Amino acid sequence: MTTKITLGKNGPLVSKLGLGCMRMSPVWGSGMNDESESIATIQTALDSGINFLNTGDFYGSGHNELLVGKAIKGRRDDAFISVKFGGIVYGGQFLGLDLRPMAIKNFIEYSLVRLGIDTIDLYQPCRLDNSVPMEDVIGTVADLIKEGKVRYLGVSEITAAQLRKANSIYPVTALEIGYSLADRQIESDLLPTAKELGIGVVAFANTAEGLLTGEMKAPLPANAYHRHFSRFQGQNLVKNLEKVEVLKQMAKEKGYTPAQLAIAWVNTQGDHIMPLVSMSRRSRLPENLQAMEITFSPDELKTLHTHFSPGAILGGTYLQR
Secondary structure, three states: OOOEEEOOOOOOEEEOOEEEOHHHOOOOOOOOOOHHHHHHHHHHHHHOOOOEEEEEOOHHHHHHHHHHHHHHOOOHHHOEEEEEEOEEEEOOEEEEEOOOHHHHHHHHHHHHHHHOOOOEEEEEEOOOOOOOOHHHHHHHHHHHHHHOOEEEEEEEOOOHHHHHHHHHHOOOOEEEEEOEOOEOHHHOOHHHHHHHHOOEEEEEOOOOOOHHHOOOOOOOOOOOHHHHOHHHOHHHHHHHHHHHHHHHHHHHHHOOOHHHHHHHHHHOOOOOEEEEEEOOOHHHHHHHHHHOOOOOOHHHHHHHHHHOOOOOOOOOOOOOO
């Protein structure tokens, strides 16, 4: 069973480990997963005390929400549902954002139907791009909270300044952001801001899109979506994989996998930080739950912090915008 944390200073009690459901649907050009296995994965996660389920209305164009809806049918109270909105996807391509109040009101009606629920626990714009005044975006979610369609406000992939502003309009419960040993740029500004404001952190991409699993080899297959990003190209990838050897060695000595250590490192960064781990197979649950029990000695942490200092990993991903 996983431990529970309070999400943000005045937020709900949620599992310290979150389940990312995105990869259960076709995203980034991936194929369809076995739906019955995906549903069983969500239900087994709920059985083991993982109640935080993360989805987005544009994941698989609604497919992901329908899937989550099937999995939680008859056990709504076991699940805490986090939904991202605002992304416009057509033909598998991300076209941009629609954050108009009218659009948000439309999005949530569809989400509630697909999920088969009356209230979304955590509702958040997937990004903010200044196309619509923040007061209108956050204000619309605040209105939905007053109407009872949403319980808590979240934000995702934003800057420290945007976080402050959003929180001044309506109290933000959680910030969803990419965070890993390979992506530590948020430590300078965004993480301290979230902590100061009492905002929980939902940290995804703990293995840096697979870089920290120890299983990646250079060069990547021609059809790998990673190849769009400079981190995974040419000499950058070769040098980055050399960096991962230290993690592999430590994992071997401790008797775990590099991926488990990568998740464990995020978990140890604070009681207010939740690793959000994508899974689409039940078989992955035990190892990810085990990762939450791993501790590091001061020397081990020093080695990791020195070796994976901010900027040590070359090239950008979609996280650096």
